[in-house]
Amino acid sequence: MILTVLGCWAPYPRPGGACSGYLLQSGETAIMIDAGNGTFAELTRHVNFRSLKALVITHFHPDHYVDVFCLRHAIAGARRAGTLQQTLKLFVPAAPSEIYNKLASYTDAFTVTAVEQLPETRQLGIHAKWAKLDNTEMFFVPTAHALPGYALLVRRNGKSFFFSGDTAATDQITLAAGDSDLFLCEASGLDQDKEYLAGIHMTAREAGLTAQKAKVKKLVITHFWPEYELSDLLAQAGEGFNGDVTAAIQGMKVNL
Ligand SMILES: [Zn+2]
Numbered sequence: 001m002i003l004t005v006l007g008c009w010a011p012y013p014r015p016g017g018a019c020s021g022y023l024l025q026s027g028e029t030a031i032m033i034d035a036g037n038g039t040f041a042e043l044t045r046h047v048n049f050r051s052l053k054a055l056v057i058t059h060f061h062p063d064h065y066v067d068v069f070c071l072r073h074a075i076a077g078a079r080r081a082g083t084l085q086q087t088l089k090l091f092v093p094a095a096p097s098e099i100y101n102k103l104a105s106y107t108d109a110f111t112v113t114a115v116e117q118l119p120e121t122r123q124l125g126i127h128a129k130w131a132k133l134d135n136t137e138m139f140f141v142p143t144a145h146a147l148p149g150y151a152l153l154v155r156r157n158g159k160s161f162f163f164s165g166d167t168a169a170t171d172q173i174t175l176a177a178g179d180s181d182l183f184l185c186e187a188s189g190l191d192q193d194k195e196y197l198a199g200i201h202m203t204a205r206e207a208g209l210t211a212q213k214a215k216v217k218k219l220v221i222t223h224f225w226p227e228y229e230l231s232d233l234l235a236q237a238g239e240g241f242n243g244d245v246t247a248a249i250q251g252m253k254v255n256l
């Protein structure tokens with residue numbers, strides 16, 4: 001699998017930047033994960049949007065989903081023009097229902113599945129929802145955040161990629177991230193923000209400590225406050241984790 005960072009800022013981007021969005025490619029399978037502000041334009045630098053197999057939205061905060069409206073028009077337009085046949089598979093939380101219902105109404109562009117409707121699995125040792133696309137397995141793990149949401153584990157060809165979404169550090173997240181080849185984890189602040197972020201986000205240090213407990217092979221931190229220095233976030237994440245840690249940068253590719 002190859003991970004491409006489409007955007008790494010939250011909750012608003014730096015100049016020329018984009019918010020949460022990632023492209024995960026393996027063979028013919030291209031999955032977009034989150035579609036924050038500016039990520040659609042970034043996506044089209046790397047792939048034709050027509051080749052996407054699915055879009056997973058971890059939760060309905062604007063910095064994780066607003067570019068779904070760009071995709072809606074791109075796909076509906078391509079289908080009208082006859083350059084695309086199928087709709088795009090969307091995996092999203094069912095709540096807030098007004099957002100879910102709006103996306104589900106765009107039947108000219110999307111086939112929407114609520115994660116809550118997927119079958120349940122105990123394969124990870126915790127309750128998770130499960131879906132399969134080609135040879136790619138996806139596990140959705142509930143997050144601890146201000147809105148209902150899911151972290152995402154993707155397994156293919158014996159490799160595993162885990163994305164935290166937006167979440168506080170929890171035992172469930174650590175278990176689901178266990179031994180993953182690549183752990184993409186939110187790092188929403190520095191030690192000084194610990195109280196402000198409590199219960200809904202991780203600091204960079206908590207991302208590192210989670211990676212350490214989960215014994216992941218590689219940690220990439222993301223979801224950065226635009227006014228922070230990445231070197232400060234990386235330093236605090238690195239104090240928690242003994243392994244390889246990098247900061248997500250737009251356009252960066254990671255092989256796993
Ligand atoms: Zn959020």
Ligand SMILES: [Zn+2]
Pocket residue numbers: 010011020061063064166223
């Ligand atoms: Zn966020």
